[in-house]
Amino acid sequence: MRIALMATCLADVMAPDVARSTVELLERLGHEVVFDKRQTCCGQMHTNTGYFREAAPVVRQFVDVFEPQLEDVDAVVMPSGSCAGAVRDQHALVARRARDADLEERAGRVSAKTYELSELLVDVLKVTDVGAYFPHTVTYHPTCHSMRFLKVGPRPLRLLRAVEGITVVNLPESDTCCGFGGTFSVKNAETSNAMVTDKANNVVKSGADFVVAGDASCLMNIGGKLARQGQRPRPIHLAQILNSTKENPFVPSSTLLGRAS
Structure with a gap:
């Protein structure tokens, strides 16, 4: 399976090993992971705080990066429940508030293929035992x-x-x-x-x-x-x-x- 990684901006700045571990895990399981360096933020902070107008260009950037990849990838994975939740539950709302029907439709296509890591593993890849070892x-x-x-x-x-x-x-x-x-x-x-x-x-x-x-x-x-x-x-x-x-x-x-x- 070919999977696009959304690393999240917080992981990029504060916890890069989370993103690296996600890639290494999926590759160890036999999947190809692709990473588009144009990715930035999902816009969650803006939307959660009520700044829908300011969130619209951030959502548009996200969609511009990930929608074109949908022809070549089977899924988009995010090692973050909050960011995956923003994509699935907030992006269409932001687009509607901006009265941008085209963005809402495109955001819907991206959200349909976006998964939090545990969802991807259990629901899409159908695996629970990933061969990990952690004696703690x-x-x-x-x-x-x-x-x-x-x-x-x-x-x-x-x-x-x-x-x-x-x-x-x-x-x-x-x-x-x-x-x-x-x-x-x-x-x-x-x-x-x-x-x-x-x-x-x-x-x-x-x-x-x-x-x-x-x-x-x-x-x-x-x-x-x-x-x-x-x-x-x-x-x-x-x-x-x-x-x-x-x-x-x-x-x-x-x-x-x-x-x-």
């Missing part, structure tokens, strides 16, 4: 967009539980938000801090060595709070665990969500 205890945080927009449900947990050596433990109050929400954490800093404090405390209560999620943004928020508290659990993206093998194990480094060199 983890707890899973279901991010808001993946849970409520995409409804990925148990897909990430099915993938995690098939990993050799792993121990998956329950996260207390797992379905509560971590408080990031992009600009929400900036405009509502005190509320956001209270939410991420509760989330970090529950991660610690789980007894896990790692907290795993499908969104680098949430992991950045939770991991930052854990680090400031001096707590042991580390953030790790689902792609990084699934890409970890006995031959090439994931080794935590001092860099957030990064591999040791």
Whole structure:
């Protein structure tokens, strides 16, 4: 299968190993991954904050990059539930607000082939055991967009539980938000801090060595709070665990969500 990668702007800047791990995982499973360097942002932050007019050119850029690829690729993958949710649930809305019927139609074609990583693996590639090895205890945080927009449900947990050596433990109050929400954490800093404090405390209560999620943004928020508290659990993206093998194990480094060199 030929798959186009949307790396996401946050992964590009803050967590590049998430994008690399996605590519390496899919290639190890025998698929071709293509990457168009013209890609930028999905426009999620603009839309979530209510800036629909400002989001329109960002959505148009996204569609201009990915729609022409649909003739040559079988799917577009994003290692982010929030960004995939934006493409699937917000792009058509932004186009309608801009009264651009052509953009709405084109955005619909792109969204129909866009998947979050766990959706792609389980629903499209029909695989749950990807041959990963991760001999650590983890707890899973279901991010808001993946849970409520995409409804990925148990897909990430099915993938995690098939990993050799792993121990998956329950996260207390797992379905509560971590408080990031992009600009929400900036405009509502005190509320956001209270939410991420509760989330970090529950991660610690789980007894896990790692907290795993499908969104680098949430992991950045939770991991930052854990680090400031001096707590042991580390953030790790689902792609990084699934890409970890006995031959090439994931080794935590001092860099957030990064591999040791």
